[in-house]
Amino acid sequence: MYYRFVLDRVFILGVPVDKVSSAQVCDLILQFTSGSQQKHIATPNSEMLVEASKNKAFKDLLNRTDLNIPDSAGLILASKFIKNPLIERVTGVDTVKKTCSKLDSKNSVFLLGAGSGVAEKAAENLKKDNPEIVIAGTYSGSPKPEDSEEIINRINECKPSILLVAYGAPAQEFWIDKYLNKMPSVRVAMGIGGTLDFIAGTVKRAPKIMRVLNLEWLFRLITQPWRFKRVWKAVVVFPFKVLTKSK
Numbered sequence: 001m002y003y004r005f006v007l008d009r010v011f012i013l014g015v016p017v018d019k020v021s022s023a024q025v026c027d028l029i030l031q032f033t034s035g036s037q038q039k040h041i042a043t044p045n046s047e048m049l050v051e052a053s054k055n056k057a058f059k060d061l062l063n064r065t066d067l068n069i070p071d072s073a074g075l076i077l078a079s080k081f082i083k084n085p086l087i088e089r090v091t092g093v094d095t096v097k098k099t100c101s102k103l104d105s106k107n108s109v110f111l112l113g114a115g116s117g118v119a120e121k122a123a124e125n126l127k128k129d130n131p132e133i134v135i136a137g138t139y140s141g142s143p144k145p146e147d148s149e150e151i152i153n154r155i156n157e158c159k160p161s162i163l164l165v166a167y168g169a170p171a172q173e174f175w176i177d178k179y180l181n182k183m184p185s186v187r188v189a190m191g192i193g194g195t196l197d198f199i200a201g202t203v204k205r206a207p208k209i210m211r212v213l214n215l216e217w218l219f220r221l222i223t224q225p226w227r228f229k230r231v232w233k234a235v236v237v238f239p240f241k242v243l244t245k246s247k
């Protein structure tokens, strides 16, 4: 029985976010890999919910994904504000690392997206930490429709059960939504944003103390100042929308 029948969800700006713990997410992914249906997992954060509030197609998509895990501190705070608290923050990077540590050789993983050489380096690091893991393949590709045929052929050639897509939101979610049914071996597809950069070590994660204090946005602003607009959306626009209950 899937957690779906047990899991509760909280709606934030019209998008359902699942009340799941990090451990439950891993169990679920493992459960999904042996299921008969294909599952799309999204990792919404504050910025994605701001995007969804302006982009109906994206909001509709996030209302039909199979699992939406709360990937930002902002969602946890928002859920507390609307008095329907989420369990905990479950980041994409921790989910990928934890899941990979539990996979057996029956399940293989394909890493799609990120900059040139990043997925390969991430695969190397995942393999170092988990010698048992089967990395079916890696490919940078692009979310452009004209590249989809090549990507799908590559994925179908190595038949992974788990597909991790790092094209950033909302491109990765639209890509999965459009093409998942063309890759029959894939049981679980998940949009993972900058996760491969973190695992490859090409982008540094905020120090633990900043993560604990919910200051990851400040670290990103200092280390990647060009992300100002995105940080503004997450730190100013998102709370404003939640506080004013605007949709």
Ligand code: UDP
Residues within 6 Å of the ligand: 113, 114, 115, 140, 141, 142, 143, 166, 167, 168, 169, 192, 193, 194, 195, 196, 197
């Ligand atoms: N990316 C890509 N192709 C594109 C656009 C983005 O491979 O056309 C990758 C990019 O290199 C990065 C990831 O998508 O690895 C998105 O990372 P970002 O930091 O934006 O994600 P976040 O974790 O902030 O959502």
